[in-house]
Amino acid sequence: MPAPRKIAVLLDHVSLRSPGQQLLDRFLIGYPRDGEFRRPATNAVVLHVASGGERELVEARQRDFGLQVAATAEAAASRADAVIVASGSPSAPAPAALMKAALDHAAPRAAMFVYGSLAQETPQPWRWHEAAARRAVWLRAGTAMSTTWRLPETEVPAGIILREALIVAQGPMPLAELEALDGLQPLLERRRRGESGVRRLRFLAGKELWRAGEAGDWSWDLLAAALSRSHTPQGDPVVDGRTQDLAGLGLVPLLAREPRGWLLQHRDGLRTTVLVLDGVVKDFNFALRPTRGPVISAQLFRAPLHAEQHFSRLAAALDHWFQTGQAPWSLERNLLTARLLEHMSRPETREGGWVAAS
Amino acid sequence: MKTKIDSPLRSSRLPRRRFLAGATQAALATGLAAPLVSLSGCRAPRAPNAPRKRVAILATEVRKHSHAQHFIDRFVEGYGWQGHHHRPPMDLVSLYVDQFPAGDLSRDRARRRGVRIFPTIAEALTLGGPSLAVDGVLIIAEHGKYPRNEKGQTLYPRFRFFRETVAVFEASGRSVPVFNDKHLSTDWGECTAMMRDARRLGFPFLAGSSLPVTWRMPMLEFEPDTPLIESVCVCYGGVDSYDFHGLETAQCMSERRAGGESGVKSVLAVRGERVWAEIERRDTTRRLVLAALTRHFTGAAEAHYTFAVPTLDWARRHCREPVGYFYEHRDGFRTAMFLMNGVVSDFLYAGLRGDNGRIESCQMFLPMPSQIATTADFFNPLVNNIERMILENAAPYPAERTWLTSGMTLFAIESLHRGQVELPTPELNVAYGPTRASTYWRS
Numbered sequence: 001m002p003a004p005r006k007i008a009v010l011l012d013h014v015s016l017r018s019p020g021q022q023l024l025d026r027f028l029i030g031y032p033r034d035g036e037f038r039r040p041a042t043n044a045v046v047l048h049v050a051s052g053g054e055r056e057l058v059e060a061r062q063r064d065f066g067l068q069v070a071a072t073a074e075a076a077a078s079r080a081d082a083v084i085v086a087s088g089s090p091s092a093p094a095p096a097a098l099m100k101a102a103l104d105h106a107a108p109r110a111a112m113f114v115y116g117s118l119a120q121e122t123p124q125p126w127r128w129h130e131a132a133a134r135r136a137v138w139l140r141a142g143t144a145m146s147t148t149w150r151l152p153e154t155e156v157p158a159g160i161i162l163r164e165a166l167i168v169a170q171g172p173m174p175l176a177e178l179e180a181l182d183g184l185q186p187l188l189e190r191r192r193r194g195e196s197g198v199r200r201l202r203f204l205a206g207k208e209l210w211r212a213g214e215a216g217d218w219s220w221d222l223l224a225a226a227l228s229r230s231h232t233p234q235g236d237p238v239v240d241g242r243t244q245d246l247a248g249l250g251l252v253p254l255l256a257r258e259p260r261g262w263l264l265q266h267r268d269g270l271r272t273t274v275l276v277l278d279g280v281v282k283d284f285n286f287a288l289r290p291t292r293g294p295v296i297s298a299q300l301f302r303a304p305l306h307a308e309q310h311f312s313r314l315a316a317a318l319d320h321w322f323q324t325g326q327a328p329w330s331l332e333r334n335l336l337t338a339r340l341l342e343h344m345s346r347p348e349t350r351e352g353g354w355v356a357a358s
Numbered sequence: 359m360k361t362k363i364d365s366p367l368r369s370s371r372l373p374r375r376r377f378l379a380g381a382t383q384a385a386l387a388t389g390l391a392a393p394l395v396s397l398s399g400c401r402a403p404r405a406p407n408a409p410r411k412r413v414a415i416l417a418t419e420v421r422k423h424s425h426a427q428h429f430i431d432r433f434v435e436g437y438g439w440q441g442h443h444h445r446p447p448m449d450l451v452s453l454y455v456d457q458f459p460a461g462d463l464s465r466d467r468a469r470r471r472g473v474r475i476f477p478t479i480a481e482a483l484t485l486g487g488p489s490l491a492v493d494g495v496l497i498i499a500e501h502g503k504y505p506r507n508e509k510g511q512t513l514y515p516r517f518r519f520f521r522e523t524v525a526v527f528e529a530s531g532r533s534v535p536v537f538n539d540k541h542l543s544t545d546w547g548e549c550t551a552m553m554r555d556a557r558r559l560g561f562p563f564l565a566g567s568s569l570p571v572t573w574r575m576p577m578l579e580f581e582p583d584t585p586l587i588e589s590v591c592v593c594y595g596g597v598d599s600y601d602f603h604g605l606e607t608a609q610c611m612s613e614r615r616a617g618g619e620s621g622v623k624s625v626l627a628v629r630g631e632r633v634w635a636e637i638e639r640r641d642t643t644r645r646l647v648l649a650a651l652t653r654h655f656t657g658a659a660e661a662h663y664t665f666a667v668p669t670l671d672w673a674r675r676h677c678r679e680p681v682g683y684f685y686e687h688r689d690g691f692r693t694a695m696f697l698m699n700g701v702v703s704d705f706l707y708a709g710l711r712g713d714n715g716r717i718e719s720c721q722m723f724l725p726m727p728s729q730i731a732t733t734a735d736f737f738n739p740l741v742n743n744i745e746r747m748i749l750e751n752a753a754p755y756p757a758e759r760t761w762l763t764s765g766m767t768l769f770a771i772e773s774l775h776r777g778q779v780e781l782p783t784p785e786l787n788v789a790y791g792p793t794r795a796s797t798y799w800r801s
Contacts, residue, residue, distance in 0.1 A: 035652055060662040241733065244435055304655050
C-alpha cells in the first residue's frame with residue numbers, strides 16, 4: 001500500500017483545457033495507462049488558484065471528487081509531498097509567488113513540477129534551483145511534448161552520434177520554441193556523452209531563413225523528412241484533400257506565414273534547427289541525422305481535444321516520479337531550455353548573426 | 359438476401375494454413391496459373407528494367423475526402439511514407455467514374471495528371487484497346503448516391519464493378535491484381551462469387567478497410583497462434599458503414615489466434631438498452647469494453663471536464679442509440695463490436711488471452727481530417743500494401759479476412775432487421791490463417 005500523499009496544485013489562473021486543469025484532473029480523477037484507468041496514490045489533492053478563472057470548474061471538482069481548495073498558496077503547499085505549478089498561459093514562466101510558496105512550504109524531499117519553463121530571465125532559474133536544493137526539493141519543469149507519443153514509435157539508440165537535428169513547430173514565441181525544445185531534448189540527450197550544451201545560436205526570419213537553408217546552414221532534406229511525418233499539410237490539402245509533397249514542390253516558403261528559425265550549435269558539434277512554420281503544417285515533426293544509418297523522423301503527437309491524452313502521458317511520468325522519487329529527466333535539461341529561451345527573447349539576438357549562448 | 363448458397367470455398371478448399379500457402383493451393387486446385395508465390399511464401403523476382411506498372415481506378419465518385427479522392431491522390435501525388443514523400447513506382451493511367459456530383463475532382467485530377475477518364479469499366483481497363491492494358495485495378499465504390507434496401511444497406515456497385523473487371527480479364531485471357539475498398543458486397547452470394555472468381559482466375563485479391571494497417575497506439579500485434587479467446591472493438595459510426603471498419607479492427611487481431619480463423623457460427627445484433635444488458639451479462643466482454651475505452655482520445659466529457667472515468671454508466675449517459683454485434687466463432691472464440699456514438703470517435707480494440715488471462719488493448723488510430731489532420735493518412739499504409747500487391751503479384755494479407763467481415767457485417771444487419779434475433783451463420787464457414795508478418799503502419 002503506497003504511503004498517503006498530499007499533492008498540491010498551484011495555478012495562477014484556472015480554465016478548461018489549460019495545462020493546469022489537464023494535470024490537476026489526472027491527479028484528482030485518474031488517467032489511462034497500459035489499458036487501465038489508474039488513480040494516483042494520493043489521499044489529498046489541494047488546489048490553490050491565485051487569480052481566479054472558471055469558478056464552476058473548481059466547484060464541480062469539489063463536489064464530484066473531493067478537491068480541497070486552499071485560500072493561500074502557502075496553505076496548499078504546506079507539507080505537500082508533491083507540488084505542480086502552472087501558469088494560466090503555457091508560454092508564461094512559472095509564477096514567482098507560487099514558486100516561492102511551494103519551495104518554502106513543501107515537505108522536504110518533495111517533488112515539484114513546473115509546467116512550462118522555470119523562468120526566462122537569468123539568473124532566476126538558478127535561484128529556483130538553489131532554493132529547491134536548500135530544502136532538498138526535487139525541481140523539474142517541462143511540457144507534455146517531452147513525454148508524448150511519437151508517430152511512429154521511435155527511440156534514439158543510447159550513445160548514438162548525431163550530426164544534425166531539425167524540428168518543425170508552430171505557434172507564437174516563446175511557446176513554440178519551448179515546446180519544440182522540450183520535444184527534441186529527450187531525443188538529443190541520448191547521444192554519445194549526452195547533452196553538451198549549446199555554444200551559440202542564430203535567429204533567422206523570412207527570406208533569410210530560406211537563404212540559410214539554400215546555403216546549407218540547415219538541411220532541406222531534414223525538413224522534407226520531418227514534413228513527411230505530418231498529418232496536417234496546409235494549402236491545397238485543406239482546399240481539396242489532396243496529399244502533397246510540400247518540400248519537394250517548393251511550397252514551404254509560399255505557405256509559411258512569418259516563418260522564423262533558430263540555429264543552435266552545440267558544444268559537441270551537433271547542429272539543431274528549430275523552424276517555426278505557421279501555415280505549412282499544424283503538428284510538430286522532427287528529423288535527426290546520425291553519423292551512421294538513415295535519417296530518423298517522427299511526429300510528436302498531440303492528441304485531440306478535449307481530453308488531450310498527451311497530458312495523461314505526462315501525468316504518468318510525474319506520478320511515477322512522485323511515487324518512486326525517480327525524476328523522469330534531469331534538471332539540467334530545464335536549465336538549458338530556460339537559458340535558450342532567455343537568449344531567444346533578447347532583442348540583440350534578433351539582430352542577426354551568431355550569438356554566444358553563455 | 360441469399361442466406362443459403364453453394365459455397366465452394368469452405369475450409370476443405372482452403373485449410374487453416376498460412377495465407378500465402380493457402381492461396382497458392384487454391385490457385386493450384388483450380389488448375390489455373392499459380393500466383394507468383396511459392397509454398398514458402400517467397401515471391402518471384404521482378405524482371406530488371408521492367409516497365410512501370412499501370413493502374414486503373416474504378417470509382418463511384420471523386421470529391422473532397424471521398425474514398426476515391428484519397429486513393430487517386432496517393433497514386434498521383436504520392437504520400438508520406440517511412441520518412442520521405444513516397445511516389446508509387448507505378449502510374450495511374452485510367453479512371454472510370456460512376457457519378458460526377460457538385461465538387462467533382464476527377465476531371466481536375468485527370469487534367470492535371472494526364473489520367474484518362476473512360477466512359478466504361480471495360481474501356482478503363484483496356485485503355486480503349488482490344489484487351490486488358492493495366493497491371494492493377496482498384497475498386498473504390500464508397501460514397502456517392504446509391505439506393506438503399508429495406509435493411510438500410512447502401513447498394514454500392516462493388517459487385518458490378520468487380521464482375522465487369524472479371525469479364526475483361528476473361529476476354530483478355532489474363533488477370534491482374536485487384537483491390538476492393540471496404541466490404542465486398544451487401545449480398546453474401548455476391549461476396550462469395552467475388553472470392554470464387556479471384557480464385558478461379560488466380561489473381562491476387564486484396565480488400566477491406568484501412569483499420570488493420572493504420573497506426574496502432576500502442577504498437578500491439580499478436581504473434582500467430584496467440585491463445586486469444588475473445589476480441590472486442592468499440593468504435594462509432596453507422597450500421598452498414600463504420601460497423602465494417604470495427605469488425606476489420608477486431609478481425610485482423612482475432613485471425614492471429616491459435617489455429618487461425620475458423621469461421622463464424624452465429625451472430626446476434628442488438629440496439630439501445632439491449633446493448634448494455636448484453637454487455638452486463640457477459641463478464642469478459644464487459645471487461646474488454648472497459649479496457650478498450652481506456653484507449654480513447656475522443657471520449658465524452660461532462661460539463662466543466664475534458665475527460666471522464668471510462669465506465670459503463672458513463673457510456674450509457676453519453677451514447678446515442680448504441681449498437682452491438684455479438685459473434686460466436688466455430689472454435690468457441692467470441693467477437694463483439696460496438697458502435698457507441700456520442701461516447702467515442704475512435705477505433706478501440708481489446709483482446710483477452712486464454713493463457714494468462716491478460717487483456718491487451720490499443721487504439722487503431724485514424725488521423726481523420728478534423729482538428730488533427732487534413733489528409734486522412736491512414737490511407738497511406740493501405741495504398742502501400744496495394745502497391746506491394748501489384749509489384750509482387752501477391753496479396754500481402756488475406757482477402758478471406760474481408761470476405762468474412764463482409765459476411766459478419768451483413769448477417770448482423772440481417773439480425774437487426776429480423777428484430778434483434780440470434781442467427782445461425784453456417785454460410786460464414788470461412789477458415790483461414792494470418793500472414794506471419796505483421797502488416798500495419800509502424801515505420
